[in-house]
Amino acid sequence: xxxxxxxxxxxxxxxxxxxxxxxxxxxxxxxxxxxxxxxxxxxxxxxxxxxxxxxxxxxxxxxxxxxxxxxxxxxxxxxxxxxxxxxxxxxxxxxxxxxxxxxxxxxxxxxxxxxxxxxxxxxxxxxxxxxxxxxxxxxxxxxxxxxxxxxxxxxxxxxx
Numbered sequence: 136x137x138x139x140x141x142x143x144x145x146x147x148x149x150x151x152x153x154x155x156x157x158x159x160x161x162x163x164x165x166x167x168x169x170x171x172x173x174x175x176x177x178x179x180x181x182x183x184x185x186x187x188x189x190x191x192x193x194x195x196x197x198x199x200x201x202x203x204x205x206x207x208x209x210x211x212x213x214x215x216x217x218x219x220x221x222x223x224x225x226x227x228x229x230x231x232x233x234x235x236x237x238x239x240x241x242x243x244x245x246x247x248x249x250x251x252x253x254x255x256x257x258x259x260x261x262x263x264x265x266x267x268x269x270x271x272x273x274x275x276x277x278x279x280x281x282x283x284x285x286x287x288x289x290x291x292x293x294x295x
Contacts (some may be wrong), residue, residue: 154183183276193267203260213283220272224249229265
């Protein structure tokens, strides 16, 4: 089955391989007390016969400034779901014609964390020109996933 792409804005897109997809995406005000982002994204998935559903977020070019294989990138997510859903977070680093991919599994509570150690990624520090995050939702049918916030940070790895 061919991948289908829905562009939501310049940095965000939805990908799936459903023959018949029943997916609604909407943005609405984020009214939670602890929520920092002004808006959230709801993914309402009804019928789903595909093998994957992912939300892709391209990071701004400023995120690349000084990023090297000596960094650990942390993704903090606030995701509310109607029924528990496993989310795979994948950090993609394009360097020249190659793309390094690091995957972390998250599940459980609303607050989720994924950490990506670039030291084992094989990334060419001089050639990295694009970075994006993919969030893969496992078995998303008959569920609503509300993404309240995604926060990315980085820190240097300890030199041991």
